[in-house]
Amino acid sequence: MACIKSELTLAPSEVKLFLNTVNDSKVNLDDIKNQINKPLFKIKSALRELTETNYMTETDGYYVISDKGKTYLAENK
Amino acid sequence: MSEQNVQQVYNLPRIGDPAPSFEVNTTHGPIKLEDYKGQWLVLFSHPADFTPVCTTEFVGFQEIYPQLRELDTELLGLSIDSTQSHIAWVRNIEQNFNTDIEFPVIADLSKEVAMKYGMIHPNDGGTEASRAVFVIDPDQVIKAIIYYPLTTGRNMDEIVRLVKALQTTVNHSVSTPANWKPGDKVLVPPPASQQQAEERMKEEGIEVIDWYLAKKELKED
Numbered sequence: 168m169a170c171i172k173s174e175l176t177l178a179p180s181e182v183k184l185f186l187n188t189v190n191d192s193k194v195n196l197d198d199i200k201n202q203i204n205k206p207l208f209k210i211k212s213a214l215r216e217l218t219e220t221n222y223m224t225e226t227d228g229y230y231v232i233s234d235k236g237k238t239y240l241a242e243n244k
Numbered sequence: 245m246s247e248q249n250v251q252q253v254y255n256l257p258r259i260g261d262p263a264p265s266f267e268v269n270t271t272h273g274p275i276k277l278e279d280y281k282g283q284w285l286v287l288f289s290h291p292a293d294f295t296p297v298c299t300t301e302f303v304g305f306q307e308i309y310p311q312l313r314e315l316d317t318e319l320l321g322l323s324i325d326s327t328q329s330h331i332a333w334v335r336n337i338e339q340n341f342n343t344d345i346e347f348p349v350i351a352d353l354s355k356e357v358a359m360k361y362g363m364i365h366p367n368d369g370g371t372e373a374s375r376a377v378f379v380i381d382p383d384q385v386i387k388a389i390i391y392y393p394l395t396t397g398r399n400m401d402e403i404v405r406l407v408k409a410l411q412t413t414v415n416h417s418v419s420t421p422a423n424w425k426p427g428d429k430v431l432v433p434p435p436a437s438q439q440q441a442e443e444r445m446k447e448e449g450i451e452v453i454d455w456y457l458a459k460k461e462l463k464e465d
Binding site: 176177206207208209211212213215216 | 269272273274275276279280282283313318348
C-alpha cells in the first residue's frame with residue numbers, strides 16, 4: 168500500500184480530456200463514446216471516478232461538469 | 245474441529261455461471277466487471293510480475309490484443325501483486341521488448357478476485373495465481389475456462405481461436421469441430437428425433453457424414 172494516495176488515478180491529460188468533453192453541454196455515455204477514442208470500459212471507469220470525486224455530476228445518464236471541474240480546467244490549461 | 249482442519253470452501257465458477265462480480269484497482273484505475281457489460285472479456289491470471297514465463301505471456305497477450313478488440317473483446321490481466329509492481333513490470337516490458345502493454349492488470353493483493361474465480365491452485369503454485377483464462381460473454385456469463393500450470397506458457401492463437409469459435413456459436417447457433425478456424429465448415433445440431441434423422445440423411449446443401457454428424461459452410465452475414 169502506498170504511503171500517500173492521489174485523489175485520482177486518471178492522468179492529468181485524461182482528466183482534461185473528459186472534463187472538456189462535458190464542459191459545453193450535458194452529454195450521455197454514447198455522446199462521450201463517440202467523442203473519445205478510448206475503450207468503453209475505460210470511459211465508464213473514468214466517468215465513475217470523476218463523478219465520485221465531484222469533478223462532474225451525473226443525473227439520469229447525463230454528465231455535467233461541476234464547479235470543481237471548471238476550476239480544474241481553469242487551473243490546468 | 246481444530247483450527248488446523250478448518251478449510252474455507254469456495255464455489256468455483258463453472259461454464260454457464262454468471263461471472264463473479266468485482267471492483268478492483270488496476271493499472272488503468274478502478275474497474276468494475278460491469279464496465280465490460282455488452283462486450284466480450286478475456287480475464288486471465290498470471291502467477292507473478294517479473295517472472296520469465298509470465299513476461300513472455302504478457303508480450304503474447306499484447307500481440308493478440310488488437311485482434312481481440314476487432315472481435316469486440318477486451319483483455320484484463322490479474323495477479324496477486326500491487327499496482328506499483330504491475331506498473332514497474334509493464335514499464336520493464338516496454339524497455340526490454342519494445343512492447344506497450346495497453347490492457348489493464350488487476351492488483352489483487354487481497355486475493356478476492358483470484359479466490360472468487362478459483363485461480364489459486366495451492367498444490368501447483370502455493371499462494372500464487374495459476375494461469376487461468378475466463379472468456380466472459382456480453383451478458384457476463386462464463387463461456388469458457390482454461391487452466392495451465394505455472395511452468396507452461398499459454399497459446400495465444402488458441403485464445404483468439406476460442407473467442408472466434410464462441411462468437412460463431414452464439415451468432416449462428418452452430419458448434420465447431422476440433423481444430424476449427426474461421427472459414428472452416430461448422431457442425432449443425434444433431435437430429436432430435438428419428439424422423440429428423442431420416443430426413444437429415446437426405447438433406448441437400450450440407451455435408452452429411454452420418455445422421456448425427458453433419459457439416460455446413462457458414463454464410464457470412
